[in-house]
Amino acid sequence: xxxxxxxxxxxxxxxxxxxxxxxxxxxxxxxxxxxxxxxxxxxxxxxxxxxxxxxxxxxxxxxxxxxxxxxxxxxxxxxxxxxxxxxxxxxxxxxxxxxxxxxxxxxxxxxxxxxxxxxxxxxxxxxxxxxxxxxxxxxxxxxxxxxxxxxxxxx
Amino acid sequence: xxxxxxxxxxxxxxxxxxxxxxxxxxxxxxxxxxxxxxxxxxxxxxxxxxxxxxxxxxxxxxxxxxxxxxxxxxxxxxxxxxxxxxxxxxxxxxxxxxxxxxxxxxxxxxxxxxxxxxxxxxxxxxxxxxxxxxxxxxxxxxxxxxxxxxxxxxx
DNA sequence: TTTGTTGCAAAACGTTTGCAGCCTC
DNA sequence: GAGGCTGCAAACGTTTTGCAACAAA
Numbered sequence: 001x002x003x004x005x006x007x008x009x010x011x012x013x014x015x016x017x018x019x020x021x022x023x024x025x026x027x028x029x030x031x032x033x034x035x036x037x038x039x040x041x042x043x044x045x046x047x048x049x050x051x052x053x054x055x056x057x058x059x060x061x062x063x064x065x066x067x068x069x070x071x072x073x074x075x076x077x078x079x080x081x082x083x084x085x086x087x088x089x090x091x092x093x094x095x096x097x098x099x100x101x102x103x104x105x106x107x108x109x110x111x112x113x114x115x116x117x118x119x120x121x122x123x124x125x126x127x128x129x130x131x132x133x134x135x136x137x138x139x140x141x142x143x144x145x146x147x148x149x150x151x152x153x154x155x
Numbered sequence: 156x157x158x159x160x161x162x163x164x165x166x167x168x169x170x171x172x173x174x175x176x177x178x179x180x181x182x183x184x185x186x187x188x189x190x191x192x193x194x195x196x197x198x199x200x201x202x203x204x205x206x207x208x209x210x211x212x213x214x215x216x217x218x219x220x221x222x223x224x225x226x227x228x229x230x231x232x233x234x235x236x237x238x239x240x241x242x243x244x245x246x247x248x249x250x251x252x253x254x255x256x257x258x259x260x261x262x263x264x265x266x267x268x269x270x271x272x273x274x275x276x277x278x279x280x281x282x283x284x285x286x287x288x289x290x291x292x293x294x295x296x297x298x299x300x301x302x303x304x305x306x307x308x309x310x
Numbered sequence: 311t312t313t314g315t316t317g318c319a320a321a322a323c324g325t326t327t328g329c330a331g332c333c334t335c
Numbered sequence: 336g337a338g339g340c341t342g343c344a345a346a347c348g349t350t351t352t353g354c355a356a357c358a359a360a
Binding site for chain 3: 025026044045046060061
Binding site: 179180181199200201215216219240241 | 348349350351352358359360
């Protein structure tokens, strides 16, 4: 059985990145990466920091430092939803998805759409090498539609 | 000449919104709206505040307050690019555009694409009434591609 | 007259930074 | 052994808040 182009694990990719950029391979960094890849869905720096306290204790500063490295290594993705602190999620193993954001309650849901994906993938830039994208569709969720209707009726 | 469905001006729409939501029609709010609609492209709260000092003086708190109202009234759009303070832009009269963001230098450019636009417009949600969207394509701009190449070569 | 809005300054918040000691290389 | 990395706490910059005075309704 041939093994050409076996997919590299997040850890292997991170090691690769650290070596290439002449950064040190500290236990803190690997502990954070592992924790992140055990999380499904979004998380923020603070929440990750709290989670870490249970097993491998690291400072919040190191969490931020490592998140920056992982971002640069394209192992995680960062989202900045309105009033909230920055949200992160793993970049590997998760399906490519978009986000719908309720402008009233802030609720965020994920969705996928083949046509949208293809249209964006097909886009060619003259002076720009694109790597990934974030699409946020804003609107009002079902729950909040009711509330809004009341306001408009009461005018 | 018939005049059915004459397009309402930002000011008219704002008045409408304020009345509907039982908010007061203060001169500060209209001054801010007017200033915003005189700006082409992005701006942040601080920059808007500075600009206002020249004609109608308002406090920074009022700027933030009014930006929130205009956001809710869908008269402006808000963007949260990475390290930067929140960026705003008028929602009416501007062409629907997307943003490409260089992950190295942070440079942001606008672009339009009919197919992407149509694909997103066509998307139907089961429990969500969409109103607008933001698409951020991340990658590396030409200038920064050179720098990166150097790093990877030097490894 | 009532009460939402303003300006001001202080506080809050997420994130970054400076520095001494530590640990990878 | 040298220099990058860590933890800690203090600093930072943006945004929010509390409050007294003001003004729209």
